[in-house]
Amino acid sequence: MKQLCVPLANGFEEVEAIAIIDICRRGEIDVIIAGVGDKTIIGAHDISIIADCLIDEINTDDLDMIALPGGWGGTEILASNKEVQSILKKMKQDNKHIGAICAAPYALDAAGVLGNNFTCYPSIEEKINAGGYDKNTDTVINGKVVTSQGVGTAICFALKIVETLQGDDKYQQIKKEILAKC
Numbered sequence: 001m002k003q004l005c006v007p008l009a010n011g012f013e014e015v016e017a018i019a020i021i022d023i024c025r026r027g028e029i030d031v032i033i034a035g036v037g038d039k040t041i042i043g044a045h046d047i048s049i050i051a052d053c054l055i056d057e058i059n060t061d062d063l064d065m066i067a068l069p070g071g072w073g074g075t076e077i078l079a080s081n082k083e084v085q086s087i088l089k090k091m092k093q094d095n096k097h098i099g100a101i102c103a104a105p106y107a108l109d110a111a112g113v114l115g116n117n118f119t120c121y122p123s124i125e126e127k128i129n130a131g132g133y134d135k136n137t138d139t140v141i142n143g144k145v146v147t148s149q150g151v152g153t154a155i156c157f158a159l160k161i162v163e164t165l166q167g168d169d170k171y172q173q174i175k176k177e178i179l180a181k182c
Contacts, residue, residue, distance in 0.1 A: 001030045002064045002165040007055050007084055009036035011073020014043040016101050016154045020067050023158030026174050027166050034058050036081050044071040055083045060090045064165055070102020070121060070150065078107040085111045092144075097164055099146040101157050108145065117142040121150045156182035 004024055008017060024031045035041050035051030042048050066087060068078055078084045088111035091098050100108050102121040108114040109128045116132035119140045125133035134140050138153040139160050146164065148157035159182050163171035175182060 001028065003030045003032065003062050004161065004165065005032050005034050005058055005063050005066045005087070007034045007036055007058075007066070007068060007078060007087075008041040008043075008049055008051060009074040009077035009081070009084075010038075010042050011071050011075075011077065012041065012043050012049075012069050013071030013074070013102055013151060014045055014047045014049075015151045016069035016071070016157075017043070017049065019154035019158045020069060020099075020101075020161065023155060023174060023178070024067075024161055024165075026177070027162035027170050029162065029165055032058065036077055036084060044073060055081070055087070058083075058087060060087055060094065060096075063091065063096060065097035065099060065161065066091050067099035067146075067161055068101070068104035068107055070100075070104045072103045075103040075106050078104065079110040088113050095144060097144045097146070097161075099148075099157070099161055101148040101154060102150040105147045108147075113145065114147075115142040115145050118145070118147040119149050120147060155180055 033051045034055040092113040105120040139148040
């Protein structure tokens with residue numbers, strides 16, 4: 001079974017995190033929620049999630065992809081956390097898939113794994129050193145890196161992860177089941 005890590009830090013954007021977790025589990029992907037700093041993580045709108053494990057328990061050899069939800073507070077932590085940054089670099093080195101939505105491409109940029117074609121929440125691109133911001137595309141795929149703009153694009157972003165890891169048939173099945181307009 002394909003395995004996806006979703007790291008959560010205090011201040012994460014709840015809708016984005018849950019969309020990724022839910023849609024990917026529907027797509028028969030083993031989703032591991034990894035807490036950064038604690039197993040109980042509090043989102044930007046005071047919704048708590050209990051992680052499956054701590055980020056330092058993640059073995060990148062077992063992962064097929066890592067996907068970061070946004071939320072500025074959580075993103076700042078992901079961008080400065082040594083373990084998260086190390087995992088991102090290792091995933092790129094191993095030619096594995098990486099995803100980020102909303103503010104989280106900032107954390108990819110901090111790790112040097114973003115690439116030169118991406119999207120993010122408008123205004124976050126000003127904090128990113130990489131060029132190639134695409135403000136007109138909801139979800140951008142650049143090699144093995146998938147980025148998306150925010151809460152309104154979260155379901156389509158998660159479906160793109162399903163398509164990436166499980167193929168078009170599973171993507172189409174889940175898209176139909178949830179009535180997505182991606």
